[in-house]
Amino acid sequence: MTYIYVMRVLLIILDGVADRPSLKIGLMTPLQLARKPTFDLLAAGGVTGIMDPVSPGVPVGSDTGHLALLGYDPYVYYTGRGPLEALGAGIELGPMDVAFRCNFATVSDDWVVIDRRAGRISDEEAELLASTLADLSKELSLDAELVFKHTVEHRGVLVIRGAGLSEKISDVDPHREGVKVQMPRPLDSSDNARRTSEVLRNFLVKSREILEKHPVNIERKKRGLKVANVLLPRGAGRLPSLPSIKERYGVKGAVIAGGAIYKGVCRAAGMDVINAPGATGTINTNLDSKFSTMIEALCNYDFVLLHIKGTDSASHDKNPELKARFIEKIDSALGKYLEKFLDDVIICITGDHTTCSTVGEHRGDPVPILIHGKGVRIDDVNKFDEISCSKGGLGRIRGLDLLNILFDLANITKMYGE
Amino acid sequence: MTYIYVMRVLLIILDGVADRPSLKIGLMTPLQLARKPTFDLLAAGGVTGIMDPVSPGVPVGSDTGHLALLGYDPYVYYTGRGPLEALGAGIELGPMDVAFRCNFATVSDDWVVIDRRAGRISDEEAELLASTLADLSKELSLDAELVFKHTVEHRGVLVIRGAGLSEKISDVDPHREGVKVQMPRPLDSSDNARRTSEVLRNFLVKSREILEKHPVNIERKKRGLKVANVLLPRGAGRLPSLPSIKERYGVKGAVIAGGAIYKGVCRAAGMDVINAPGATGTINTNLDSKFSTMIEALCNYDFVLLHIKGTDSASHDKNPELKARFIEKIDSALGKYLEKFLDDVIICITGDHTTCSTVGEHRGDPVPILIHGKGVRIDDVNKFDEISCSKGGLGRIRGLDLLNILFDLANITKMYGE
CATH class of the missing domain: 3.40.720.10 (Alkaline Phosphatase, subunit A)
Structure with missing residues (x-):
């Protein structure tokens, strides 16, 4: 042998x-x-x-x-960055879930991106912000479940779960500063894409409300630091x-x-x-x-x-x-x-x-x-x-x-x- | 020009x-x-x-x-090594023939492989053994024709000819020593594969009987050399x-x-x-x-x-x-x-x-x-x-x-x- x-x-x-x-x-x-x-x-x-x-x-x-x-x-x-980030964040991803990579970012009152990384916010602060967003899907009374998880520094993952979703959703993150946040658009004419972009839009608006008045951001403002007042999802995709x-x-x-x-x-x-x-x-x-x-x-x-x-x-x-x-x-x-x-x-x-x-x-x-x-x-x-x-x-x-x-x-x- | x-x-x-x-x-x-x-x-x-x-x-x-x-x-x-070996041995291969690369090998009484190359038996001895196997298909009264040809040292080629054959046959050669010979199995559920594996099994058993009592092997045993008492087909395939x-x-x-x-x-x-x-x-x-x-x-x-x-x-x-x-x-x-x-x-x-x-x-x-x-x-x-x-x-x-x-x-x- x-x-x-x-x-x-x-x-x-x-x-x-x-x-x-x-x-x-x-x-x-x-x-x-x-x-x-x-x-x-x-x-x-x-x-x-x-x-x-x-x-x-x-x-x-x-x-x-x-x-x-x-x-x-x-x-x-x-199949996009979102699902790979979600797996890396330890989320169990189902084949029909749609996942997004997210940044905590700083935007002006009229949604112009000032800092895509929210002044490279610390892990501790980002964790605190993320925990407040945990029950947002209930609060929004959506029939889709939203899971948001912080990963490293300004980075996080958003997963949308439920029936009738689509990953054909445009990036919200404009990938540069000085321009307006792009509200999510369906990338095809399916009902699922339209519906998913609506769920995401509701999440963005509601989460901004919560983040603006969050103690972490109030404290950051006091110290002259950039606030993490918005989430910028991108890279929608399903499990490869x-x-x-x-x-x-x-x-x-x-x-x-x-x-x-x-x-x-x-x-x-x-x-x-x-x-x-x-x-x-x-x-x-x-x-x-x-x-x-x-x-x-x-x-x-x-x-x-x-x-x-x-x-x-x-x-x-x-x-x-x-x-x-x-x-x-x-x-x-x-x-x-x-x-x-x-x-x-x-x-x-x-x-x-x-x-x-x-x-x-x-x-x-x-x-x-x-x-x-x-x-x-x-x-x-x-x-x-x-x-x-x-x-x-x-x-x-x-x-x-x-x-x-x-x-x-x-x-x-x-x-x-x- | x-x-x-x-x-x-x-x-x-x-x-x-x-x-x-x-x-x-x-x-x-x-x-x-x-x-x-x-x-x-x-x-x-x-x-x-x-x-x-x-x-x-x-x-x-x-x-x-x-x-x-x-x-x-x-x-x-x-399409597998068998048909290429058969062509190299000078056999005219039809498109429906199934060809196997074979080794003369040494096995124990209960079919455990002792030497996959039968002590690297000489060309002359292998030729003598091969010639005895020439008429085996008649002897086995098969409706498939079996052609066995020796090539170099312990190597040879087996071709099965006839209607209703299949190349979806497992290797008999276990590719290592110290383990039992694997009797051929059909690799799909077709009648042809089942039939081909039966023909091959009959050939293996009958050829072993003939090889065991062959003068070449009796002589090798006397000289303390490993006997070539079995054939190990592998690499079933059809003409590419x-x-x-x-x-x-x-x-x-x-x-x-x-x-x-x-x-x-x-x-x-x-x-x-x-x-x-x-x-x-x-x-x-x-x-x-x-x-x-x-x-x-x-x-x-x-x-x-x-x-x-x-x-x-x-x-x-x-x-x-x-x-x-x-x-x-x-x-x-x-x-x-x-x-x-x-x-x-x-x-x-x-x-x-x-x-x-x-x-x-x-x-x-x-x-x-x-x-x-x-x-x-x-x-x-x-x-x-x-x-x-x-x-x-x-x-x-x-x-x-x-x-x-x-x-x-x-x-x-x-x-x-x-």
């Missing part, structure tokens, strides 16, 4: 870690600027390359990017139907992430969600807690995805210097845990997309990738950054192929044919 | 030549270890790259791998319907190979099979005979595929050292013929998949490829191995594109568009 040495797979996704060179930091990228001995050591002892999450030049979102990295073609499987990674690859997987969307994509893929204490999905996340949780997860799962968000946030804030410093923090925190798993794990470090800290947005440039572990063909690249990795032994790959590559290296994949 | 210089194309496939670094040979791959001036000379004067036979991270079999390298997407065209390479590329092709499966795939593609005396499909094959036959074939065909198997066998036996030595043998044998064809031929050397000599199995890592000939863009890679070729001018390509690339370089391919 043939003995096959099967290994675990660890995928560390540094959100939006890839960048373009910035004049602010000497025409380097944050990865080129950062001192990162751990990543460079893994690059030197492994194989590197560049990867297009979906396809070359296509900038992806957090949702479509992560779907692709888990092997799901988003052009086939993506994904074959699980267990079905596809025969592996048991888990995710460790702060943000809801990442947990949601992984839950949709049939993976378990493991909470690391202090994992906030922000630049102040507890990295030590995340890495030690990861080590534990590697004992119980074939496949562990660890997601770190702060790199993306620094890029959206157009701060390549801060991004480089945060990369250094991650590198140093990971370094302390390296010897605990290096021998028996196929480890892959990459990003889900490029976030350009010059324009402050996701862009479609490829991301650098490194893979380290037993049996990996070691190339001569010894730095983990966008330029160095483009000369690596993996060449240029696609996100959809990533799990096949990793599970093959871990000797998990079965042969196709004879 | 434009004069176009049309060249011949020679594709040398070293089966499973690609590998992963192995500690046994200083963390090198067998290609990195081997002294191979001929391959390196061709790499230096040509263009190199890496190739995914089907797609990144997907380990392929001999059948699916060769289909892909000949431009046939196995997800579209593959492939557009020929003549239709697709306008070329006349031929194959030189020892193993039946490689001849079979090429016959299915409409290529001629040329037998080289002493080509056994093993590590003891007569390389000189193969290369001189190849030179002759290049005079008569636009496209010649030369297949060499031993590299794969050495990897399955987890012997990277032997694999490197065999690569050196091939390199040196080819070197003697180089000047006879180098000027007028586009020559491509590659593998059909990675066979990892650490785990002893096919894996999904890409394979190195070199292309040499007039007009080829010469890159600066001067070694033919997995790591060096990953820096080559071809980048990372797919097996399905290989023949297009080669026939284009040979100036055979017509323009698409105007």
